[in-house]
Amino acid sequence: MIATSVLRTASHTALRRSVPGLAYAATTRGALFTPGLGGASRRHISTTKQADQKVSSPHNQESSPTEHLTRHDAVSTVPEKVHGDWVLFHPVYSPEELKAVEVLHRETKTLGDKLAHGLVILARKIFDLVSGYKHIEGPPDPGMTIAELRKAGYLLSDKQWLNRILFLESIAGVPGMVAATLRHLQSLRLMRRDSGWIHTCLEEAENERMHLMTFMTLRQPSIFFRAMVLGAQGVFYNLFFLSYIISPRTAHRFVGHLEEEAVLTYTRAIHELEAGKIPEWTGHPAPEIAIDYWRLRPDAKLLDVLYAVRSDETTHRFVNHSLANLNPATDVNPFALREPNMLVKGTKIEFDREEAEQYVRESHKIIQRPHQMSDSH
Template identity: 80%
Template sequence: MLQTAPAVINTAIMRRAALPMRNVDVASTLLHLMRPNIRPPTTVLRRTFLTSSCLQAPLSGTPSSKGSDEHNNRADGALNKSLLDSELTKESAATTVPTMVRGDWVLFHPVYSPEEIKAVKVIHRERRTLSDKFAYGLVRLARTMFDLVSGYKHVDGPPDPNMSLAQLRKAGYLLSDQAWLNRILFLESIAGVPGMVAATLRHLTSLRLMRRDNGWIHTCLEEAENERMHLMTFMTLRQPSLFFRALILGAQGVFYNLFFLSYLVSPRVSHRFVGYLEEEAVLTYTRCIAEMEAGRIPEWSDKPAPQIAIDYWRLPQNSKLIDVIYAVRSDETTHRFVNHSLANLDPQTDVNPFALREPDMHVKGGKIEFERNESERYVKDSHEIMNRQINWRDNKNSNEQGM
């Protein structure tokens, strides 16, 4: 079986072993913020979704002694990077947060390589049990109703190749840029609900029963925040009307309470439902990307990426909107993989295999889930990697003290 309380305690001990150095880092950084002429001696690890990169990035740029303007410019510039022989960290690109803000305001930054964002595949998990069929049926019903209300009918090719773009949109075979935005805004305003509900209920359970959560809460919160950041990104392209906001208010209220009750009854079925829901999200964004690359959404063909997206996904400053949608699709792929994997576990006793790290997109993009035995093996591998990192850090500190 998966490691439970003892394994979590061991993980806590390993994390605690790294706390003294981390506290020194935080104190040094705070001192640096109060006295800009003092350089922080060390760097601070940032938590991100894990990919193939193994790098460590400082919290802020190196200060300059030539004045505050130059110091701020350098703090906003490219961050110094130092290689770290670890699978638990990755490269953190330069932030564009205003200079008066130091540090991060989100739980994590999902950063993907160009190869990773192209590794996503539209795949489906077969229904094996009655509960799987029930969860999938609810998702298909919701999508069918939403397509009907929005007037969208997907076809692989236009019925008449001579039809113009305007005719295809009028007939409902293609969505306009505004219709795509309406669809995305509505979906993302709902998609942030399950993670927050799951995190809330597991948090209250942990308090009520006075026991560890086994690492599920943080992953659920990350999912909820990630979906909210999708919404914040697309809202920079369009501000919804009062009527649209009223629709979202009603839909969110109904969905929150229904999902709350369903998670109380069966967390596994609830996670399976979200897994199937994310399958549909991956399909939607894949179709959107295909439409953009085919030139069927000309309004977005050369549209620059919103600044909030550049900050959040650590994109290059010259990124386009299609780069953002590729990143969003990768996020949805992660949620698809994580929720299907969690649905295979015992929510009362099993450890969340993604509490310490996650597979890269080459795995999540083409694999629908971890079976329970795969999750168990992944947890063991994570502990071994953590031990290697602690040993590396201890050896590094010993060598520095001996110099």
Template identity: 60%
Template sequence: MHALPSPKVASRILPINARALPLRRALLTPCMASAINSRRSFASSFPRRDEKVLQVAKTNEKSIIGPGAEGPHIKDLSPKTPVVVPSSTEELRGDWVLFHPVYSPEELRSVEVLFRDAKTFSDRVAHTFVKIARWAFDFASGYKHKPLPANAATMSLEELRKGGYLMDESQWLRRILFLESIAAVPGMVAAALRHLRSLRLMRRDHGWIHTLLEEAENERMHLMTFMTLKNPSRLFRAMVLGAQGVFYNAFFLCYLISPSTCHRFVGHLEEEAVVTYTRCIQEIEAGRLPEWTNLPAPEIAKDYWRLGPDAKFLDVVYAVRSDESTHRFVNHSLASLKYESDINPFALQEPDMTTKGSRICFERDESARFAEEAHRKITDRRGEAA
């Protein structure tokens, strides 16, 4: 009989997540397992909230709910299947994340570069700050993208790079890593403030918190994916630390004053992110980033976006761009709502990628209709199940 790790050790190496309960139960003492069973029995006596449904056109259902590229999820294993517990020095891998979209090949290529016009004073303030932030990001990351000269066809790749017309793979990674280390801040700040507001007023949140947390984690997973290709220097990490400190506190204070302006700011920021990744895709497909042309997708990306075993890095960039278009759509839509009373229309489901990729947002009345339709679908499913 193999010795089991103590509950204290198990709690450190295993994610505290409902998906991992079968494994945790095997590791915990019988007394603790009994307590867990009692709590789950109590919870099961109440109606369970329906799982979010992403309406993805022409997407195989198995690609959404099936095992990832790293093998079956723990929740998919039978109770009798032995599970190897990693040591403290090994990485625990798997899809231990919140809800996030998984895209079909058609959806990945349905994203358009879109910009929302500033219609109000609040919109103009948000747009101005995005322009300032874009300039700062470009300066800090060394980003450059000048129009190609008329004789570009006769110039070598090295000549174009020396002339400042193109960036190499290292420069692109520096730009992306800096962008993603900052992009994950707004969702977490907004979720924390909504969470505290709900506690303070002792009212429900109308479904905003989860969507904001999902956005923050999605951006963090972008960073974790690109980190597999480059380990930033200490100077770069120091720059990220400074930028994150300034941006976090500035966004925190601004969100206290005007949440709608902050969501509009993030929507405009995601517009710029879509532009950046669209240019990156164009550079890869044009052969101007040869190191990435046939580069295999990192394993973390294959598991997260449910990519095939032969997926390339180009597929990852397409998936990241689709995520950014989702954040663009969601934040512009949230900015049009009444922060204090309107429900989050994406709490129960999100539009398919063909909608999020080709439209800039829902206006307030459209958000209300979309939320009502999602609620009606769930009610109908419950009625059919009964």
């Protein structure tokens, strides 16, 4: 059983004061960050490349407040694109981490596990049927062209891949926000600390939303597609809301299995793109929003984006399966301060409760170390 008092002490210590010596924690949380960022706060680490640039806006104009409003050619003084500190913490991956991801599956153990996994499998089969997707390791005729494979339903076209990704990402951003909302309200209602769960759930929700924003730059959905998303989102939000109230652990397990399927989907997309089966994406430059968000190389390609998104989904897989092993009413979120790098998350499906406890203890020691060193001087 997790020593709750020790874990709460770790969480309260970290949340009560800034951590000037978080270089090690930042390096191990999520990914190896850009060299030179060690020791920066989590908020600073999550900024974009142009975070230090001054953004021109009505709030920092030196001229008269009404000058732009009275000009005959005035349209707007609000910048079309906002750069700066606008996203929550998210990992940035090294090349080694991007290639370390494995397709894993957690075996079901309890009735709740079986229910969660069964619902995910059912949802995937329904979506595959609706989208006309078939995955067969080898086509019936090795000599079939890409056009023939697509017509027979063995391969998705670039538009079908985007429709599939856009729909999935529009739904994937729901669980984190629902969990964060319910835990936030619970904290207010019970008038006690949340032990670090809320911001991890919010980070997951925003990360999934950024996936959607990235792929939206490649394709604008039709009105019919948007209507489908609207309906699915409304149904799923309310169902997950009720499920989380009844059993948070089962809800997190459901998301863990859902992310297993997401990792599998992006792995297949990567393999097909590398095999030349999605020629429209071969050599396609990465969207600017992706380069900024994941700090990719300026000449990054869409393939690099798929690798980064798959790593994000792997993080969600690991985090949600681990949270499902904890007592949501008493246990501290082991990822409130840092996360393992992808060399761990990509090859390990979860932390059990004892491993989570040990991880929090290690985080507590890392936080205390710089203060102990300063006290000795």
